[in-house]
Amino acid sequence: xxxxxxxxxxxxxxxxxxxxxxGASIVAFPDGxxxxxxxxxxxxxxxxxxxxxxxxxxLCRCGASGLKPYCDGTHKQIGFKATP
Amino acid sequence: xKQPSARGPVSELxxxxxxxxxxxxxxxxxxxxxxxxxxxxxxxxxxxxxxQLTLFCLYELHYSGIDGASTDWEWNPSLIxxxxxxxxxxxQRLRREVTLSELPAATSEAVAAELFRITGxxxxxxxxxxxxxxxxxxxxxxxxxxxxxxxxxxxxxxTFAIPRIAGRAKAALVEIQAxxxxxxxxxxxxxxxFAKTLRELDLDDTYGxxxxxTPAITLASNNLMSLFGLSRRLRGAAxxxxxxxxxxSSQPNRLYSxxxxxxxxxxxxxxxxxxxxEADAVHEQIAARDMAGGLVEAEPELLGDVLFGVAAALYxxxxxxxxxxxxxxxxxxxxxxxxxxxxx
Numbered sequence: 001x002x003x004x005x006x007x008x009x010x011x012x013x014x015x016x017x018x019x020x021x022x023g024a025s026i027v028a029f030p031d032g033x034x035x036x037x038x039x040x041x042x043x044x045x046x047x048x049x050x051x052x053x054x055x056x057x058x059l060c061r062c063g064a065s066g067l068k069p070y071c072d073g074t075h076k077q078i079g080f081k082a083t084p
Numbered sequence: 085x086k087q088p089s090a091r092g093p094v095s096e097l098x099x100x101x102x103x104x105x106x107x108x109x110x111x112x113x114x115x116x117x118x119x120x121x122x123x124x125x126x127x128x129x130x131x132x133x134x135x136q137l138t139l140f141c142l143y144e145l146h147y148s149g150i151d152g153a154s155t156d157w158e159w160n161p162s163l164i165x166x167x168x169x170x171x172x173x174x175x176q177r178l179r180r181e182v183t184l185s186e187l188p189a190a191t192s193e194a195v196a197a198e199l200f201r202i203t204g205x206x207x208x209x210x211x212x213x214x215x216x217x218x219x220x221x222x223x224x225x226x227x228x229x230x231x232x233x234x235x236x237x238x239x240x241x242x243t244f245a246i247p248r249i250a251g252r253a254k255a256a257l258v259e260i261q262a263x264x265x266x267x268x269x270x271x272x273x274x275x276x277x278f279a280k281t282l283r284e285l286d287l288d289d290t291y292g293x294x295x296x297x298t299p300a301i302t303l304a305s306n307n308l309m310s311l312f313g314l315s316r317r318l319r320g321a322a323x324x325x326x327x328x329x330x331x332x333s334s335q336p337n338r339l340y341s342x343x344x345x346x347x348x349x350x351x352x353x354x355x356x357x358x359x360x361x362e363a364d365a366v367h368e369q370i371a372a373r374d375m376a377g378g379l380v381e382a383e384p385e386l387l388g389d390v391l392f393g394v395a396a397a398l399y400x401x402x403x404x405x406x407x408x409x410x411x412x413x414x415x416x417x418x419x420x421x422x423x424x425x426x427x428x
Contacts, residue, residue: 070365
């Protein structure tokens with residue numbers, strides 16, 4: 001983006017999310033996974049990035065996923081309950 | 085899309101009109117009566133090859149177009165009229181068939197709970213368990229061919245709903261669709277992943293390549309999405325339909341992948357299914373609560389249509405699964421031409 005002094009659009013870095021949305025949010029879905037959106041890193045205990053193919057991810061919290069740390073929908077089969 | 089072959093008088097009339105092989109004036113004038121006659125005499129519109137192919141071609145003018153058909157036909161009033169008649173009959177057929185249980189409260193939480201209940205109880209034979217454990221190589225190919233009509237334009241019909249909804253529901257629909265379209269990476273588009281699977285099995289990955297061998301009920305499953313997607317009135321049903329797809333996808337795709345692995349197919353061939361296990365575990369949460377639930381909270385009068393969209397999606401796709409699996413159980417092909425699943 002061409003930066004024009006005084007142009008409101010030039011105040012944020014090109015790749016940065018809008019200011020009011022900076023950071024990440026985690027939504028705990030009832031009976032389901034943790035949905036993580038926004039600006040975050042998912043790493044192993046040594047700090048190395050885990051394979052990640054999408055911006056928003058669902059993290060397993062029932063313990064039964066075959067794709068951990070991601071959710072694969074198995075919580076529905078095992079009748080996992082959590083509120084929220 | 086390549087021009088398909090006509091399957092009866094109405095599709096012959098329409099294909100003749102749009103590809104300019106007949107005198108358009110007389111054909112256009114007779115189209116309305118021809119559609120009426122076909123609708124009156126069909127035993128079941130959902131299984132009617134001539135009418136489902138006609139509807140598919142008329143909708144296709146709004147997607148990739150049809151080879152040899154001028155783009156001017158897209159909004160021709162006589163064609164739109166014919167399309168509207170078949171679409172209205174299909175909607176009536178489904179509204180009669182699909183009974184909704186007592187409606188939940190018009191809150192995101194109640195709608196999501198009801199959607200998880202309905203999609204969790206969806207009955208019928210299990211294509212995914214069959215593919216995982218029993219399907220032959222030939223049946224895997226037929227499975228892909230039946231899917232190819234939609235999956236090579238995966239997500240497109242529901243995208244039409246984006247400008248028709250607002251706020252939380254719109255943001256959720258766009259978040260899902262952005263993922264369907266690869267998050268900005270063309271090779272990660274779900275349609276591109278499916279094309280790769282077809283190529284890995286030496287099948288033709290051209291959009292519509294297998295249309296001529298696809299049974300009416302598979303076309304009906306596709307037409308249902310266009311019927312919902314192309315109508316603002318039915319935006320609730322479009323949202324419900326997408327939610328039903330996202331909420332019945334993760335585990336079946338795990339089983340599909342297992343079936344292709346059983347036959348020795350590579351990770352590249354299975355990537356489409358593996359991607360859906362992970363993607364749809366994300367999408368189903370967003371679809372149920374933010375998209376469907378968010379839409380109902382914003383427009384409570386759409387609650388019934390959201391649930392109708394869910395039920396219609398499950399009903400039509402169950403009919404399709406039953407027909408395909410019945411054919412296989414009887415030792416027959418599920419396609420219209422035997423040998424169509426041979427490699428290219």
